[in-house]
Amino acid sequence: MTRRAVVIIPTLNEADQIGGLLAQFARNDPARVVQILVADGGSTDATRDIVADAAATDARIALIDNPARRQAPGINRAVAAAMPDADTIIRVDAHAGYPDDYAERILACFAETGADMVATRLATIGTTCRQRAIAAASNSRAGTGGAAHRVGGEPGWIDHGHHAGMDRRLFEMAGGYDDGFDANEDAELDYRIRRVGGRIWMAADIVVDYHPRRTFRALAVQYFRYGTGRARTFLKHRERLRPRQLAAPAIVVGLAASMIGGLASPWLLLPAALYAGAVAFVAIGLAVKLRSGCALGAAPAIAVMHVAWGIGFLRMLASSAARE
Numbered sequence: 001m002t003r004r005a006v007v008i009i010p011t012l013n014e015a016d017q018i019g020g021l022l023a024q025f026a027r028n029d030p031a032r033v034v035q036i037l038v039a040d041g042g043s044t045d046a047t048r049d050i051v052a053d054a055a056a057t058d059a060r061i062a063l064i065d066n067p068a069r070r071q072a073p074g075i076n077r078a079v080a081a082a083m084p085d086a087d088t089i090i091r092v093d094a095h096a097g098y099p100d101d102y103a104e105r106i107l108a109c110f111a112e113t114g115a116d117m118v119a120t121r122l123a124t125i126g127t128t129c130r131q132r133a134i135a136a137a138s139n140s141r142a143g144t145g146g147a148a149h150r151v152g153g154e155p156g157w158i159d160h161g162h163h164a165g166m167d168r169r170l171f172e173m174a175g176g177y178d179d180g181f182d183a184n185e186d187a188e189l190d191y192r193i194r195r196v197g198g199r200i201w202m203a204a205d206i207v208v209d210y211h212p213r214r215t216f217r218a219l220a221v222q223y224f225r226y227g228t229g230r231a232r233t234f235l236k237h238r239e240r241l242r243p244r245q246l247a248a249p250a251i252v253v254g255l256a257a258s259m260i261g262g263l264a265s266p267w268l269l270l271p272a273a274l275y276a277g278a279v280a281f282v283a284i285g286l287a288v289k290l291r292s293g294c295a296l297g298a299a300p301a302i303a304v305m306h307v308a309w310g311i312g313f314l315r316m317l318a319s320s321a322a323r324e
Contacts, residue, residue, distance in 0.1 A: 041074060122150060132292060132294040140286060
């Protein structure tokens with residue numbers, strides 16, 4: 001059976017990228033990509049105007065209002081508005097770069113593997129020196145814990161990955177994304193997909209260029225949300241956490257204990273000093289491997305990612321415990 005896809009792009013003030021993405025996906029065969037829906041969270045820049053202009057030249061393109069402003073409800077609204085014969089959802093992020101044959105390759109994965117979900121690798125790239133530092137951290141096991149969709153690997157079956165393609169029937173049967181999530185909604189849905197017998201294929205040979213945050217402050221906000229979202233998924237399903245998901249909270253607890261203990265004895269600062277040394281060692285290794293002095297900035301980037309994620313995770317657990 002020939003699959004027919006709806007491409008869904010959640011946006012909020014993405015005027016710099018949305019025009020190029022729409023033009024790129026509009027070049028796909030209309031028999032395969034039957035709709036391109038932009039779920040917009042109320043952009044105040046030119047995003048909505050750009051979408052309207054594109055829709056005037058291609059009937060497949062349409063704007064879907066997303067008053068909740070978050071990705072999860074926006075995608076859900078777009079799926080509900082999609083044509084009945086669009087049996088495959090292709091999720092596209094406006095701040096990423098995609099191969100020209102991306103949609104065709106995602107559709108081919110479904111046919112070749114019999115998967116219900118297809119994930120792809122995110123290769124983080126940067127333009128400024130600080131972005132390249134953040135990219136080096138994001139592409140490393142030290143920064144993201146070795147997640148397959150971050151560091152790459154061989155194609156195969158996985159429990160969770162970056163959402164690229166989804167079988168619409170199974171997506172709807174599982175209940176779609178949880179509208180209450182503003183991060184980690186993909187991992188939470190993957191849990192429910194697996195519970196109903198769905199299988200997720202990691203198409204490691206399909207690489208999406210992801211553009212990271214430009215500042216460490218923005219990176220901290222992002223990873224705090226990631227940690228909060230992971231904790232919400234855990235609290236909702238009580239699924240056993242992997243060691244890499246426990247590492248960041250453990251680091252936060254260890255660093256806090258070391259810093260507080262250091263007030264009583266300088267020797268108790270040793271764990272914090274060892275952590276700083278380990279992060280610096282990793283950054284030096286990345287700088288040598290990548291032949292880039294900018295990669296030395298991966299040291300603070302890794303620390304920000306660990307600490308922000310861990311604090312977000314622990315804060316959500318503490319808030320939940322306080323409500324019980």
